[in-house]
Amino acid sequence: MAIYIVKRLAAAVATILVIMAITFFLMNTIPGSPFLTEKSTPQQIELANQKYGLDKPLIVQFKNYIVNYAHGDLGVSLKMQEGTPVKKILFGQGKFVLSIKLGVCALLVAICLGIPLGCLAAYKRGTWIDGLLRVLTTVGVAIPTFVLASTLLVAFAVKLNWLPTLSGSLDSWKAYIMPVISLSFYDVCYIAKLTRTSMLDAINQDYIRTAKAKGVKNKWIVLKHALRNSLIPVITFLGPLAAFIITGSFVVETIFSVPGLGKYFIQSVINRDYTIIMATTVVVSVLVIVMNLVVDIAYKIVDPRITLSSTDE
Amino acid sequence: MAEQNKLLEIRDLKKYFNIKGSGFRNKQTVKAVDNVSIDIYKGETLGLVGESGCGKTTLGRTIIRLYEPTSGSIIYDGKPIYDSEKNIAEKMLPYRRKMQIIFQDPSASLDPRMTVGEIVGEALDIHKICSSKAERSERISELLEAVGLNSEHSNRFPHEFSGGQQQRIGIARALAVEPEFIVCDEPISALDVSIQSQVVNMLEDLQDELGLTYLFIAHDISVVRHISNRIGVMYLGNLVETAESYELYRNPIHPYTKTLMSAVPIPDPKITRARERLILEGDIPSPINPPSGCKFHTRCPFAEERCKQEIPKFKDYGGGHFAACHLLEK
Secondary structure, three states: OHHHHOOOHHHHHHHHHEEEEEEEHHHHOOOOOOOOOOOOOOOHHHHHHHOOOOOOHHEEEEEEEEHHHHHHOOEOOOOOOOEEEEEHHHHHHOHHHHHHHHHHHHHHHHHHHHHHHHHHHHHHHOOOHHHHHHHHHHHHOOOOHHHHHHHHHHHHHHOOOOEEEEEOOOOHHHHHHHHHHHHHHHHHHHHHHHHHHHHHHHHHHHHHHHHHHHOOOHHHHHHHHHHHHOOOOHHHHHHEEEEEEEHHOOOHHHHHOOOOHHHHHHHHHHHOOHHHHHHHHHHHHHHHHHHHHHHHHHHHHOOOOOOOOOOOO | OOOOOEEEEEEEEEEEEEEEOOOOOOOOEEEEEEEEEEEEOOOEEEEEEEOOOOOOHHHHHHHOOOOOEEEEEEEEEOOEEEOOOOOEEOOOOHHHEEEEEEEEOOOOOOOOOOOOHHHHHHHHOOOOOOOOOOHHHHHHHHHHHHHHOOOOHHHHHOOOOOOOHHHHHHHHHOOOOOOEEEEOOOOOOOOHHHHHHHOOOOOOOHHHHOOOEEEEEOOHHHHHHHHEEEEEEOOOEEEEEEHHHHHHHHOOOOOHHHHHHHHOOOOOOHHHHHHOOOOOOOOOOOOOOOOOOOOOOOOOOOOOOHHHHOOOOOEOOOOOOOEHHHHHOO
């Protein structure tokens, strides 16, 4: 197991290098510059380029990035908060923390609601409960986040005035409600659908009949035998979901005015703030890679038949 | 046989499955088990044979109420556990200790996420058979050893075993609750021929040791003849003939049994060449729309007009040799 994890981490470093390379060169092929404004003169742009080393050949710039990242130096913001270290912007100003807070809540909601709803639908297969859940989850998967978020905002903040319009820095529990619902709604529905399908598959397996022959109660058959055997597709979905949900959503953060990482990332692309684009991409990639590793290890835990690698015998 | 005690009395047992019709067709009913009456005596092995889809497995599962019967009655050891007319449907939990089943596909019937110890132990827990943890693990080791496995195997998962070993786990699991009656639902048909005999012999040894009663379901008549005291032959949800194993083999009286028997290979070319083979034509009809009268009349080489109209009665033709055929009444 330990050898396997070390191997995977080594592969992860290589993956991140590739991602950095692709991001760097793509970002530089987009026309424009962080210093280009209506007022700026060619001389000013020239000076700024020199100051931040953007006048050097791309290869040299890329090398500098890699070397600096290896030393843990993520550079300074070029435009949005000019001169401020990127590390401080991402981790020091609470942007990432805000996104993580929302993301973790949404993830918990998605898991704690999605899986039980899926089980319920499977357990009550063919009844009106199942039908109702099927309609709800299908609608939930089809509604775009911005529609849901705007509707919630109009209904609960503007008309009913129950919840704050601006969630801001999430100072009260009320500020969490709408962003978390908007972030997790799709995933609750998707997980419920996934769980229902794989649960029905598991329920029709022979070992469920064996459990019944042993005298296991129906409730326990579902919880103990069927659920454990139907979690694999859900776990597969949860890995990348966790990585993306905690790095924030542009749509949700914009609509509820949360100054989180998701929103900041999109703004950095629009502003050509190269250092922030690079740093955010690397953070997201690291998360996705780590989550995938966690998922693979989780597979092994829920299904003993899965071996992690050929050497892991 | 008559002086022996009946363990199970099954009367007019029916199990129909409703299936959704395709397209605009209405719901249809599959008559998987249709009016089966049979007695099973203490300590005997009753073999059940028939083609695929004739309802053998359904009958086995309905008897121990893994499937809820559609109608009829099941009496276990003098106590009715199901009677559709008297509206009796006993709670099965106490009977799950007395009646167990060994399934056909050993690998699919063991939960892949549980260790062998957990699989066997779960049954012990449900019926609160062991009072302490030490007793529980002791009992698990005992059971595994009884079926020819080691106690160390209890921490392994089912996929780490071969098919034959998996079936042994399935048997240990069934034996865990100290049952009196076991439905062996084609326990060897998923196994290699080389392992089949081991498992059959083990089942026989366990029966002698523990005084078990078996309902042994199989489509291989030679295996059934080897292990059974009596044999029942099923065709399209009906029992068409039952007799003592030797009698049925020597003297089959129902035309369907005759054709089955004539298909059993005899390891002597002279006899094989000399004997008359009855070859059954066509496929087994659909149990959704079974033929009228005697269900076998569409394929019976001796069928008469009457067979199409009337359902034959299941009667004793001497010495406990039962059959359902109009031709025998003459």
